[in-house]
Amino acid sequence: MIAELGLALLWIAAALACLSLVAGTLYLRGGQKDLAALVRPASVAQGVLTATAFCLLIALFVRSDMSVELVARNSNSLKPMIFKIAGTWGNHEGSMLLWLTILSLSGALIALFEKRLREDTLIATLSAQAALGLGFFAFLIFSSNPFNRLPVAPPDGQGLNPLLQDIGLAFHPPTLYVGYVGLSVAFSFAVGALITREIGPAFARAMRPWVLFSWIFLTIGITAGSYWAYYELGWGGWWFWDPVENVSLIPWLAGAALLHSVAVTATRNALRAWTVMLAVIGFSMSMVGTFIVRSGLLTSVHSFAVDPERGTFLLVLMAIYIGGALTLFALRAGSVAEGKKFALLSREGALVINNLLLTTILALVLLGTLYPIVAEAMGEKISVGPPYYNRVAGPLALILCLVMVAGPLLGWRKDDGKKLWSRLPLAIFAGAAVLFALILFGGKVGILPLLGMTVAGVVAVASLAPLWGRNLRRTPLPTWGMVIAHFGVAVCLAGMGAESAFIKERLVAAAPGDVIKVGDFAVKFVGVKPVAGPNFTSIEGTLVATTSGGQSFTMRPEARTFPGLMGTAPTETNEAALLTRPGGQLYAVLGQPVTSNDGTADRYQIRLWWKPLVWWIWLGGGLIALGAALSLLGRAQLLGIWRSRRRRKSEERFAP
Amino acid sequence: MRLMLVLLGLLGAFTAPLAAQDRLPPAPYAYEQLRDPAKEARAKALMEELRCLVCQGQSIADSDAPLAGDMRHEVRSKIAAGESPDEIKAWLVARYGNWVSYDPPFDRATAFLWLGPLLFLLLGGWLAFGRFRRGASDDAEDSA
Numbered sequence: 001m002i003a004e005l006g007l008a009l010l011w012i013a014a015a016l017a018c019l020s021l022v023a024g025t026l027y028l029r030g031g032q033k034d035l036a037a038l039v040r041p042a043s044v045a046q047g048v049l050t051a052t053a054f055c056l057l058i059a060l061f062v063r064s065d066m067s068v069e070l071v072a073r074n075s076n077s078l079k080p081m082i083f084k085i086a087g088t089w090g091n092h093e094g095s096m097l098l099w100l101t102i103l104s105l106s107g108a109l110i111a112l113f114e115k116r117l118r119e120d121t122l123i124a125t126l127s128a129q130a131a132l133g134l135g136f137f138a139f140l141i142f143s144s145n146p147f148n149r150l151p152v153a154p155p156d157g158q159g160l161n162p163l164l165q166d167i168g169l170a171f172h173p174p175t176l177y178v179g180y181v182g183l184s185v186a187f188s189f190a191v192g193a194l195i196t197r198e199i200g201p202a203f204a205r206a207m208r209p210w211v212l213f214s215w216i217f218l219t220i221g222i223t224a225g226s227y228w229a230y231y232e233l234g235w236g237g238w239w240f241w242d243p244v245e246n247v248s249l250i251p252w253l254a255g256a257a258l259l260h261s262v263a264v265t266a267t268r269n270a271l272r273a274w275t276v277m278l279a280v281i282g283f284s285m286s287m288v289g290t291f292i293v294r295s296g297l298l299t300s301v302h303s304f305a306v307d308p309e310r311g312t313f314l315l316v317l318m319a320i321y322i323g324g325a326l327t328l329f330a331l332r333a334g335s336v337a338e339g340k341k342f343a344l345l346s347r348e349g350a351l352v353i354n355n356l357l358l359t360t361i362l363a364l365v366l367l368g369t370l371y372p373i374v375a376e377a378m379g380e381k382i383s384v385g386p387p388y389y390n391r392v393a394g395p396l397a398l399i400l401c402l403v404m405v406a407g408p409l410l411g412w413r414k415d416d417g418k419k420l421w422s423r424l425p426l427a428i429f430a431g432a433a434v435l436f437a438l439i440l441f442g443g444k445v446g447i448l449p450l451l452g453m454t455v456a457g458v459v460a461v462a463s464l465a466p467l468w469g470r471n472l473r474r475t476p477l478p479t480w481g482m483v484i485a486h487f488g489v490a491v492c493l494a495g496m497g498a499e500s501a502f503i504k505e506r507l508v509a510a511a512p513g514d515v516i517k518v519g520d521f522a523v524k525f526v527g528v529k530p531v532a533g534p535n536f537t538s539i540e541g542t543l544v545a546t547t548s549g550g551q552s553f554t555m556r557p558e559a560r561t562f563p564g565l566m567g568t569a570p571t572e573t574n575e576a577a578l579l580t581r582p583g584g585q586l587y588a589v590l591g592q593p594v595t596s597n598d599g600t601a602d603r604y605q606i607r608l609w610w611k612p613l614v615w616w617i618w619l620g621g622g623l624i625a626l627g628a629a630l631s632l633l634g635r636a637q638l639l640g641i642w643r644s645r646r647r648r649k650s651e652e653r654f655a656p
Numbered sequence: 657m658r659l660m661l662v663l664l665g666l667l668g669a670f671t672a673p674l675a676a677q678d679r680l681p682p683a684p685y686a687y688e689q690l691r692d693p694a695k696e697a698r699a700k701a702l703m704e705e706l707r708c709l710v711c712q713g714q715s716i717a718d719s720d721a722p723l724a725g726d727m728r729h730e731v732r733s734k735i736a737a738g739e740s741p742d743e744i745k746a747w748l749v750a751r752y753g754n755w756v757s758y759d760p761p762f763d764r765a766t767a768f769l770w771l772g773p774l775l776f777l778l779l780g781g782w783l784a785f786g787r788f789r790r791g792a793s794d795d796a797e798d799s800a
Contacts, residue, residue: 233718234720235718235719236718237718240713240714240715240718242712242713242714243713244713344785352784353784356777356780356781356784359776359780360773360776360777360780363772363773363776364772364773364776367768367772367773368769371766371768371769375765375766378765380754381753381754381755382755382760382765382766383707383754383755383757383758383760384760384769385705385707385758385759386704386715386758387705387758387759388759388760396777505700506689507687507689508689509687509688572720574720591687605687
């Protein structure tokens with residue numbers, strides 16, 4: 001029953017999306033004024049129904065209803081409850097339903113809370129959101145139905161990929177999806193404003209909280225994903241420039257550019273066409289990412305050809321939405337004036353350069369991600385990886401950071417170069433100090449980490465400069481947000497630089513009792529013992545790490561084996577042990593047993609890394625998200641509503 | 657880089673460890689470092705640029721796949737024998753094609769990959785600076 005009800009709800013929600021779209025269109029073409037009243041409630045109902053359908057799918061996973069194909073393929077009755085729930089979105093169909101749920105809920109939230117836009121722009125926005133929903137409902141129902149029943153229910157399910165059975169990863173995709181799909185709101189706002197030609201500060205102010213909101217989630221999602229890869233994959237890498245990572249980074253870059261350009265539009269009524277363009281690009285990149293990941297293109301062009309139905313469906317949807325929005329933009333571009341002018345040396349000027357660099361980085365990451373796919377289709381097999389991105393994106397990112405130093409210290413419209421210099425000496429001194437210290441004491445450091453840490457020093461000090469001489473209690477929240485986010489970039493950059501420059505690695509085959517030296521630690525391999533988990537068996541090693549100061553810490557890395565379920569092969573994973581110290585992290589992995597020549601197997605492969613300041617990378621990511629959250633809080637409509645309500649009350653009190 | 661791996665690198669250098677997943681045990685240098693820190697650093701840098709051919713988006717420096725282990729052994733052995741990273745890479749590219757290297761060469765097929773970002777930057781810069789020239793002189797006139 002549950003599965004059938006879920007599917008029925010999806011159909012009704014799709015019908016409501018259709019209703020919003022038709023009613024909105026008829027209203028906007030003139031005449032049918034009363035139809036507009038339908039759009040808001042229909043959007044809200046669509047959101048509620050889709051969310052209910054998603055909850056029903058969770059219920060099916062919780063009950064381990066193996067008559068449902070999706071549950072049988074991706075779950076198992078022996079799994080811990082939390083991973084049964086997480087299994088709901090750990091697969092194609094479930095994750096697409098989650099995607100659509102967030103899309104529909106966003107529409108519902110606009111319908112409920114957006115009060116600043118003109119009525120016709122709001123209806124156009126909701127119609128655009130409904131149009132987006134409609135296509136993805138069709139995709140879900142016709143080619144990825146999550147509620148499909150099996151003719152015969154198997155006794156139990158095939159389980160979830162053990163790599164994904166991790167609490168961090170359980171909540172990573174939903175976070176990222178909120179960010180991805182949250183950008184759809186900016187897209188719909190842009191389309192709505194293009195249709196009614198209402199592009200200006202009011203539109204920018206209405207859009208800004210949504211951009212901030214989804215960007216916060218993208219930042220948290222990417223940071224958490226990076227940390228997950230770091231501790232779960234067992235080799236201590238935190239960013240691989242893997243296509244799946246890249247397609248999450250691309251919308252993040254678009255969001256970062258958009259929230260800076262929307263600030264210019266909201267404050268100075270400038271860069272209007274560009275802001276609209278970025279809003280379209282942002283969600284388009286989310287769709288491109290979804291397409292690349294979901295179509296199977298990633299593994300190979302050929303895996304796309306094996307099951308082309310879903311890929312082609314997504315490709316057509318994408319072509320309609322992106323093509324439609326761009327056509328609308330081209331038609332209206334003439335009537336969208338860029339707005340107020342400004343000098344190069346001004347806050348706006350710095351933000352334009354920020355946008356130029358961010359979009360260039362976006363374009364090159366997209367190019368590097370798609371290039372191998374296109375090349376393969378033309379008969380060339382090439383790989384694009386870290387060497388390319390570090391060499392091409394690295395320098396651009398460092399220049400971007402330097403622009404970030406100057407931007408917040410410049411005034412709007414026009415500023416004086418000499419004044420800018422007078423605000424910078426402390427920051428330049430900090431950078432120089434870092435550079436000299438690295439050259440004198442750092443040993444052989446690569447050029448990119450060296451420059452990275454130097455720029456981090458400059459940015460760290462300069463990012464605090466906007467607070468200089470201000471009454472900190474009266475400083476508005478968005479200013480705090482900017483300062484904290486920019487400081488977070490410095491922290492993150494310093495972590496990346498220090499980790500790549502000063503990492504220490506030891507790979508050995510060790511017998512119990514052996515002592516391995518790495519960095520400042522002497523690590524003693526005490527021994528191993530078997531451990532039984534809820535749905536795996538494991539060999540747990542015990543290591544005692546002693547610092548040169550004499551402090552000792554116990555570390556317990558594990559090598560886990562998940563049995564194959566319903567005829568699948570067993571899977572092995574490494575659970576690294578991490579020791580976090582103020583100066584960095586000690587990372588230990590227990591590998592496989594090693595047999596000596598005489599046949600005894602008393603030694604184990606042990607991998608140890610000392611990673612200086614590595615946790616600063618994620619601390620920085622967290623600070624960036626925190627800064628954006630403070631900005632959002634400072635600008636959120638809720639606060640505005642609360643304030644105006646208080647004002648109204650006090651006015652009413654004094655009214656005659 | 658201050659790598660101290662004189663003592664323990666010796667321990668298991670020429671024994672045959674047992675792999676649970678694969679029939680054949682991994683080769684000695686798959687999970688062990690070279691004794692000379694300078695050589696190990698060169699090997700490590702090269703391994704990070706080589707694709708693990710059977711994995712999804714991982715270099716041979718961070719994969720548990722048996723093939724990645726064999727390739728690490730190959731790279732470390734050749735570096736130990738005195739070959740340069742470029743020679744080893746050329747040898748691998750001759751065997752597996754450019755697919756094996758994460759650092760694509762500059763040739764006709766990849767020209768746009770390498771020059772594209774520069775084109776984007778120039779195009780974007782040209783568009784943006786066009787705006788400044790017009791904008792620098794006037795003050796606060798609203799062109800809307």
